[in-house]
Amino acid sequence: MSEYQYYEFRTVDRPLSEADRRVLRDLSTRARITATSFTNSYEWGDFKGDPVELMERWFDLHLYLANWGTYRLMVRLPKRLVDRRRLDGFLHSVDCVDVTTSGENLIVDILCEELEPEDYWDDESDWLEALAPLRADVLGGDLRLFYLVWLMAVEAGSIEPDEAEPLPGIGPMTGALDAFARFFRLDADLVEAAAERPAGTTAEDPLSSDVIRRSLADLPDREKTMLLARLAEGDSHVASELRPLVRDRQALQTSAARPAVAPRSAGELRAHADAIREAREREQSERREAERKRQEAEELRARRARLDAIMQRGETVWREVETEIERRNASGYDTAAGLLLDLKAIAEERGTIGDFARRLQAIRERHIRKGRFIERLKPIG
Template sequence: MSEYQYYEFTALDQALTARQQSELRSLSTRADITATSFVNTYEWGDFKGDPRTLMERYFDAHLYLANWGTRRLMLRLPKAVLDPATTAEYCVGDSAFAWTSGKHLIVCLNREDEDGTDEWDIDGHGILGSVIPARSDLAAGDLRLLYLGWLRCAQSGELRDDEPEPAVPAGLGTLSASLTAAADFLCIDPDLIAAAADRSAATDASEPTDAQLRQWVTALPAGDKDAILAALITGTDRQLRGQLLRRYRTEHPPRPTTPARTAGQLLSAAADRRAEREHQLAARQERDRIRQ
């Protein structure tokens, strides 16, 4: 096998119609196509479609993997739950960028080969499913995935050393399973994540408690409550929770945080961590050798 390319697209908020599935079939006769997914693997040739166009028209999540080192993750969310201006603070390079299409915002996170080696023992099946829960967290205001994208830009050398970091989300030291899967897929340096987590609170102080949310909902105008209940009962708004949490956070902005670090400072801190970890490992191995 000379090459391996894996394409997977998933529709989450709305299933594909029979017509849309037929349109997708015209792009590939070999792909596995269902009402919610498009999956194809190439060992020769290339995909005829444009992933950006497919995301704009049909899908909410996309993963691409090639054995020459290219890895790509795309997520589409309504602009009502993910603010383009906020996203732009984190998506600042080729490794993390975003664009709008109609009512949606599409985030793209990339990793390109950095050492020129091919990867042969890889398989894309199952990876996107492990990452998708991060999309719901992002819709609800958890910006850790965007911050990981910014770290990917810093690691790839796309930022100036004096480039200030964006706001540091809470919980970087305890990534969820989906965020860990995303970081692993994008090959983000664990030492860089650990260095960034030094300024990340263990929990999000701006995360509302149940009591705070009840008090906030009680104070909402009656018309807003009616609209929320109608959307909930009819199921017309699949991102209702994310929209409400975003509205709450807008009305209750977080307190100012400590001054931002720079990309250069974070990379230097990651290098120090890596050197210390390697030193400790070497010392431990030497002790084991002497003991044996």
């Protein structure tokens, strides 16, 4: 299998300048570089740049995959918009993720190096497009991405069975979360088990206008002025900064009306995933068995119709056998043998198997020199 590597970088918060693109062009003469992206693939050789350095300097998202089983996703987040302590609650026992600080940003680096290579490849350019919304979700306070990362560690066995899940659940799954689970080959049954419970408030939940107004009204005047000034200056993170505040307030209201549910442990999630898998496999087995019986019944009906038609044709069938044999080719021999097999079944039904055996022996003797045809008579007797 030849080597294949795919690199894609994307900027969200600001476009690349002409000077930026010239520097990036020095790293690769073949890469496709736009005002918001850098993309290249390699079937030989390697990328001269350091993905970490590119993320620190220019980009907000990076995806890498190689057909020997390495998959990587990097996300750069403004650290003032992310509670690092909350992230640590998800990631303290996870080996496949690294969170580093670079200036005013956090860089989340998720790397898996031992995944089974795919037998086929989708369009690689679709992956980052599908995963990109995760960054905005995190900045909006939706941390289910990190629950999935924690779930990767559960699947790998590096989480203690009695450790509680870091969120009440991850349901309902979004397209981006589903893409993440598929990209990193997360156990689909484990994801389904986790998604049976809702996560509480998510980035897709509509925010109450009343809660928004009351949340903003409670802010100190100085903070309101600063936020408005940043908004007027084109700061794209103002909304992301406010949404978690509003969501937390809305979550308090909704959780007060919702009965408390004990968090599930990693062991319970794995056990439930096993139950889901067993139920699915049982259902698949039942469907296969039902399909087998349906096909068997269909074959029996077709065989009965064929035998009835042969019985109505009488002696002409024996003449047809001889005609097919005289074609002296594989198709003719196959047709003749098939007709003889049906004639044998009819003889068994009628109790005339002795007469059939004599006629079959006569055919065998007449065509004894047609070795390939004689070979086809062995299953008949």
